[in-house]
Amino acid sequence: MSVAGINVLVDETRAQAAEAKAPLLSVRGVSAYYGSIRALKGVDIDVNEGEIVALIGANGAGKSTLMMTIFGQPQAREGTITFAGQDITKLPTHEIARLNLAQSPEGRRIFSRMTVRENLQMGAAVNGGKHFAEDLERMCTLFPRLKERIDQRGGTMSGGEQQMLAIARALMSRPRLLMLDEPSLGLAPLVVKQIFSTVRELNRTEGLTVFIVEQNAYHALKLAHRGYVMVTGTVTMSGTGQALLDDPQVKAAYLEGGQH
């Protein structure tokens, strides 16, 4: 009995060790189509546990498409996507979300007629609202602005507050991987800074893994451990955040005009 138990334990640790070595999220040769238009052309991307990874690129490069493809909408027509050792390429969106993969989608997509609290409740729906009170408290500390507006309708808040809500809503599910799609879109520089520093803080203190898609290359690469550059549906460059920041090509294409 006890020997068998130990064996199971050993197996588990082995599995965990193997998993720790393998990337948490791995995208391999993924192609996605809108009708007959090939929006992603064989993309390879890895996100390791505990990392912040940024994906930068111009408008229409396919960044958001990749994000949505990881979430199964549209589904990848070629290639595989694995999350925590599980093939999620063909899973429907809601089942992917239940694997503790959370997303703050492009354009925030908060529930505008529902209150902040209700929005957060929706975020906790994945785990049945088990730790709701505790997590709500945590979000209020992370984003004090949300605490002030807890019973206000989401749609009546400013863009920055809505973005905070979108991130907080994603965090309510206690995700292993948080995916942020253009969190800086349409926000004042100060608010962007605030949001990015919160993300960095979460990564540092809790080891939260973050995959961030951004047009604001400077801020994203500053924040990230590693980065990828995407051009018309393919990854053209990758490296550490600082290396990409220093790269003359990246500088010319995405950081022209100095610091954003």
Next chain:
Amino acid sequence: MAQGTTIGRVAPTVARRSGAALPEMIKDAALFALVTLGLAIPVVAYRTDLGQGTGLELTGRWGLVAGLCAAVFVLRLAQRLVLGEVSRRRDIRTLAEAESTAPARVARPGRIIGPLTLVVALTLPLLAALGSGGLSEGRYWIDLGILILTYVMLGWGLNIVVGLAGLLDLGYVAFYAVGAYSYALLSTVFGLSFWVCLPLAGLFAAGFGVLLGFPVLRLRGDYLAIVTLAFGEIIRLVLINWVDFSGGSAGLSSIPRASFFGIPFTAGEGGFANVFGLAFNPMHRVVFLYYLILVLALVTNLVTLRMRRLPLGRAWEALREDEIACRSLGIDTTITKLSAFALGAMFAGFAGSFFAVRQGFVSPESFNFLESAIILAIVVLGGMGSQLGVAVAAIAMVGAPELLRNLGFLKAVFGEGFDPNEYRLLLFGLAMVAMMVWRPRGLISERTPSVRLGARAR
């Protein structure tokens, strides 16, 4: 301080806006009068009478035309003046409110009107009897109450689909029909009692709800509306054409009447009056039916209110707001949509079997598109998602046309041949337009949060 100065700064501009506009208002009113003139020339200016021979004779009525134009001019001017003043006051007031009560101030019109409506609904038979001096004399009011409550229930049922889940359903009456025919057929063919048929009818209707739900899972908005509209028509046409099954357009008659949990409302031995030692009165059945639909409607309401606090109900509301966000939060939108269709349809099924037991007769005539439109109008007028709003809208939509019957004095104004009832749909349309102008988001547009500060967090 800051508040006062803001108002001080804004108020003069508001005042200027409406004050300086008098010439503009006169111009506007003149334009209205001109349009009236244009309309009046072909419609009013000449009266055609049968002449001596075979031709028609034209009689000029220019005095009337002038009068009409003048009336429109004066009315428009008055309207602008009054409305200008009202909106100026409102501007100032909302400014002041926005300044002083910025945090969420949730208005709750339901606090008084809701319980009041409920009390009236509970005591209506008594009120009717007292008001008209006898139960039988009060029958008109109780029948009207039953009619209104049926629509309240249908409105609440559709509110789940349209108001909460945001799925525009133009064929809701189909489920009402399914419920009615379920009872009609089960009771006449198999001799089942109402209390057995009621849940069965709800189940059948819910089944049809799922049946409709599957093909439209990927549709939204206009496309969904068209398919549901077609679904409603299909059900109606099947009922008309499948004569062996449904009796065709002649419908099904001699459906068993409702009994008091097995005790029939008959005069003789073993009847309701006899068992309870009362004098026989055919009104007992009507009052029973009234309370039956009241209970059914209240159950609908309670279930909806309860659902809103459960994860599934919240998922409905989230679905109405943003389907993509829902999916990315791990909500199975298929289940969510189908459950909304099924539950909404179930209540229509209950209402349908009530309809059948009350009428004792069903035919496809009762389930045409206008019914769907009225129920949808009730939900929309009530303010999409507001339970009280739906009730108020149902009273207004179903009750108001009844008022027209009692406007005899209008005959004195418009002449003996005037029947206000003929203007029902015209007034209906006018009321809709007025709503769109003044309350575009429905009578009660305020959404009550399902949780609020101080409430236990779930």
